[in-house]
Amino acid sequence: MLKHLLLTVVVLLPAGAMAQESEIPLLHAGTDINNIDSLQRGARNFMNYCSGCHSLKYLRYNRMAQDLKMTEPELAANLMFTSSKAVDTINSAMPSDAETWFGKQPPDLSLIARSKGVDYLYSFLHGFYADKTRIWGVNNLYLPNAAMPHVLEDRQGLQKPVFKNEPDDHGSARMVLVGVDAMTPGAMKPEEYDQFVRDTVNFLDYAGEPVKAKRQSMGIFVTLFLLVFLAFAYLLKKEYWKDVH
Ligand code: HEC
Incomplete structure (x- = not known):
């Protein structure tokens, strides 16, 4: 029995390793779902920088206003840029044929924090680097050949890839991507950008499970x-x- 189990693990391991999107260690997001100020900032970031392409189809505006302790007029003034009503869910402005522009439809982000984890999201938004071979001029350390442009480039600036020489299985040297480094500065200092991304990811974590904070205090x-x-x-x-x- 034990032998069988071990064998399964050995057989499955390489498959699991291959399924992984990237082997670069993730950054730590440090989000706090109970921090309402951070969630409010994150909601604003999402509406300004992400909702043009991504929807949150399980979250209604009025539910979000209530959870984020905003009045409906505040909500309308700060977060609702489309002609949506407060009872509507958060749709993106993206037409359904966006796939032809990006090669991939921008996914709905309602459950992304639950499926990929906050550390992944935080890392992903820190992972864009200049790559002239890609259609948007950028690639991503954590999602190789990502179809998403670096929409926060004006905030973060542009990073360059860092490669390391590593011998491959046959002993000949090859360049392996191991990280990124700052190249041109953006409007924000690195700490400010970290906070900006942390707030945005915190909001996505909330959006994935609006009752999470309540559930934890109930626990x-x-x-x-x-x-x-x-x-x-x-x-x-x-x-x-x-x-x-
Ligand atoms: C111009 C359109 C556009 C905007 C704006 C945009 N994205 Fe994306 N995003 C995409 C596309 C296209 C993909 C699909 C990428 C892929 O699978 O290669 C994507 C994928 C993603 C993913 C999934 C990554 C994965 O591992 O599958 C996340 C998370 C994400 N975007 C977060 C954001 C956040 C947060 C913002 C706002 C700061 C944002 N996006 C703004 C187009 C956009």
Whole structure:
């Protein structure tokens, strides 16, 4: 049995490794879903820089306003640029034939934080680098040959790829992409850009599960309740058994 298991692991491992999009270690996002200011900034970033191409089809504007502690007029003034109504879900301005422009349809981002994780998203938005062979002049460290342009280039600036010489299986040297380095500056300092991306990713994390913050605080409450209940149950047990001994 153990042998079988081991064999399966050995056979599956290379397949798993190949399915991975990139082997470069991810950056740490450091998001906090309870930080309402960060979520509000993230929502604004998303609406300004992402919603032109990406939808959030499971999130309604009015739900978002409520969770992000905004009034509907504030919402309309800051976050609703299309003729949507507050009960609408967040659609992108992208026509359905966008695939012909990008080679790929920009995906709906409702569940992206749940499927790929916040660290991946944070890394992906830090991963664009200049590559003249690509149609938009950029490639991505974490999603090789990404069809998405570097929409935050004016914020971050442009990065250049860093290669390392590594021998391949046959012993001959080849260039391997190992990272990126700053090349031309953008409007933001690196820390500002980090915060900008952190807020945006935080918002995507919220959008993937609007009840997450509530669920977590409920979890703490339930655990505390169970602990108090345990104490009482223990006292009661002692009371019942004290005459038996
Ligand atoms: C001009 C259109 C456009 C804009 C604006 C845009 N994207 Fe994209 N995005 C795309 C396209 C096209 C893809 C598909 C890329 C692919 O699969 O190669 C994509 C893919 C993605 C993915 C999926 C990556 C993956 O691993 O599959 C994420 C995450 C993403 N975009 C986040 C964002 C965020 C966050 C913003 C705003 C800061 C944004 N995008 C703005 C076009 C856009």
